[in-house]
Amino acid sequence: MNSATVRNLLVRGMLAGLAAGLLALVVAYFLGEPNVDKAIGFEEAHAHEHEMEIVSRGLQSTAGLATGVLVYGVAFGGIAALAYCFALGRVGRFGPRATALLLSGCALLAVYVVPFLKYPANPPAVGNADTIGKRTTLYFLMMVLSVLLAVATTILGKRLAPRLGNWYATVAAVAAFALLIGLAFAFLPVVNEVPQNFPATVLWRFRLSALAIQITLWGAFGLAFGELAERQLNPKPAKAAAPPAITAASPR
Incomplete structure (x- = not known):
């Protein structure tokens, strides 16, 4: 191109x-x-102190x-x-x-x-204001990991296609993506500040x-x-x- x-x-x-x-x-x-x-x-x-708005809500x-x-x-x-x-x-x-x-x-x-x-x-x-940096880092880490695994899934599917055929290669690649994402979900820390x-x-x-x-x-x-x-x-x-x-x- x-x-x-x-x-x-x-x-x-x-x-x-x-x-x-x-x-x-x-x-x-x-x-x-x-x-x-x-x-x-x-x-x-529920706020004890009311801060002055720099930019109005409207x-x-x-x-x-x-x-x-x-x-x-x-x-x-x-x-x-x-x-x-x-x-x-x-x-x-x-x-x-x-x-x-x-x-x-x-x-x-x-x-x-x-x-x-x-x-x-x-x-x-x-969300706690003191943990905003940690939460932002975890979110972007999860996003980068997801994008990299999606790219790897596409490459894996293309590599497997000549041997398994398009259907089974796609199923295998998607299953690998789901497995690795599940592991990331399990090992990355949970954030619950509601x-x-x-x-x-x-x-x-x-x-x-x-x-x-x-x-x-x-x-x-x-x-x-x-x-x-x-x-x-x-x-x-x-x-x-x-x-x-x-x-x-x-x-x-």
């Missing part, structure tokens, strides 16, 4: 990430923010949320586009659209879902909304970028102009 094609796909990836970010922003605003407000209400009701839930989600969408769209350029043609005989959807699904699983199952997202008022009286419904809904945001982001990106990549890599041939109609000469 030449540099011009990579550059064009990078731009399309960033545009697709922006579009996906807009959809994720809608989900975050209508599903996530109400639970954040409830968590903040719980925190304020600004955080509108302009701040939009900036964060859209910048994240553009950034991850560019990174995903570069990964797509490397993966295209190397993960099987898939077309541009199918490769984009496959890449998005695998990235969603490896980058977010697997780490989420071990260290799920928490709303405000959940306050005793924190509403379980708010926590559950917040985590579901966080998962819904990521599913929307990656799913929309896969569909949008797949369509843009298809048009870039397999352009439709221009339709030939229709020949002029021949009219019968009128008799004299």
Whole structure:
């Protein structure tokens, strides 16, 4: 793949990430923010000292949320586009659209879902401020481990395919991934800093909304970028102009 094609796909990836970010922003605003407000209400009701807000809650839930989600969408769209350029043609005989959807699904699983199952997202008022560094380190360690194991799973599946066939090679590779992830879950420390009286419904809904945001982001990106990549890599041939109609000469 030449540099011009990579550059064009990078731009399309960033545009697709922006579009996906807009959809994720809608989900975050209508599903996530109400639970954040409830968590903040719980925190304020149980706080002994009230700190002055540097940025107002209204600004955080509108302009701040939009900036964060859209910048994240553009950034991850560019990174995903570069990964797509490397993966295209190397993960099987898939077309541009199918490769984009496959890449998005695998990235969603490896980058977010697997780490989420071990260290799920928490709303405000959940988590000790003194352990934020430790919790952040554990989360990124789990994410890096998940991505590396996903790459290793893909390589293992391709190595086993000539001997076992595609189906059994895929099953064996996925089983190895699940086993190693299970070991990571077992050996990495557990983090449970939910306050005793924190509403379980708010926590559950917040985590579901966080998962819904990521599913929307990656799913929309896969569909949008797949369509843009298809048009870039397999352009439709221009339709030939229709020949002029021949009219019968009128008799004299």
